[in-house]
Amino acid sequence: MINEKQIQENWDKLIQLIEDTFEGDRKEKLLKMYEHFKDRMMFAPASGTEHFHSCYPGGYVQHVLNIVHYAKKFYDVWKDNGAYVDNYTVEELVFAALHHDLGKAGDLEEDNYIPNDSEWHRKNQGKIYVDNPNIQYLSPPDRGLWILSHFGITYTVNEMLGIRLADGLYDEGNTRYLKTFNKDKGLKCNLPYILHHADMTTTRIEYEQWLHQNDEEETKQEEKLKEIKNEFNKLFA
Numbered sequence: 001m002i003n004e005k006q007i008q009e010n011w012d013k014l015i016q017l018i019e020d021t022f023e024g025d026r027k028e029k030l031l032k033m034y035e036h037f038k039d040r041m042m043f044a045p046a047s048g049t050e051h052f053h054s055c056y057p058g059g060y061v062q063h064v065l066n067i068v069h070y071a072k073k074f075y076d077v078w079k080d081n082g083a084y085v086d087n088y089t090v091e092e093l094v095f096a097a098l099h100h101d102l103g104k105a106g107d108l109e110e111d112n113y114i115p116n117d118s119e120w121h122r123k124n125q126g127k128i129y130v131d132n133p134n135i136q137y138l139s140p141p142d143r144g145l146w147i148l149s150h151f152g153i154t155y156t157v158n159e160m161l162g163i164r165l166a167d168g169l170y171d172e173g174n175t176r177y178l179k180t181f182n183k184d185k186g187l188k189c190n191l192p193y194i195l196h197h198a199d200m201t202t203t204r205i206e207y208e209q210w211l212h213q214n215d216e217e218e219t220k221q222e223e224k225l226k227e228i229k230n231e232f233n234k235l236f237a
């Protein structure tokens with residue numbers, strides 16, 4: 001969970017990232033798109049179930065910023081170890097990282113995730129949000145690409161593949177791109193692989209943060225209980 005101040009700070013970081021990474025017409029259109037979604041996207045979760053990742057208000061932006069962070073780090077690892085990274089740019093990598101989950105923002109009018117009104121499912125299954133039944137079903141990558149097109153934002157083939165393939169083989173639709181034995185049909189650059197690794201890493205780290213979020217408080221309570229027991233034992237020693 002993050003507080004309102006952190007939600008605002010993350011949004012400011014997101015906008016500054018766009019300002020610093022892009023230029024010209026594409027930057028202006030991106031800023032216009034984010035302004036359109038601002039009031040909803042700032043508070044959107046990144047998933048609907050608490051043990052997935054970033055399932056809380058502001059989780060979407062937090063997740064996206066984490067993806068960009070790790071995508072850059074993995075890019076450096078690949079480059080430093082001799083990977084060929086000359087056929088795409090860091091700007092393309094950041095663009096794909098920023099928008100790999102754009103479809104989770106919903107459509108132009110409504111959110112993708114809405115609060116689950118079933119207390120039983122929230123308590124027993126951790127399903128905090130559910131998919132909005134009022135919007136047309138689209139996979140997050142497909143809806144994201146449609147949103148970008150709606151705002152007239154152009155993207156390269158590398159960026160499109162990065163967005164489409166971010167889930168790797170977890171999405172069966174990606175098999176034709178990622179599981180081929182014909183070298184001519186294989187990916188021409190490693191951007192999608194780097195982005196997928198960044199997504200997996202981020203998702204796992206966010207899960208572990210959720211899993212251990214109460215560890216510090218539990219440790220403090222255990223230490224306090226030990227102090228009380230020690231004091232009690234001293235009284236009757």
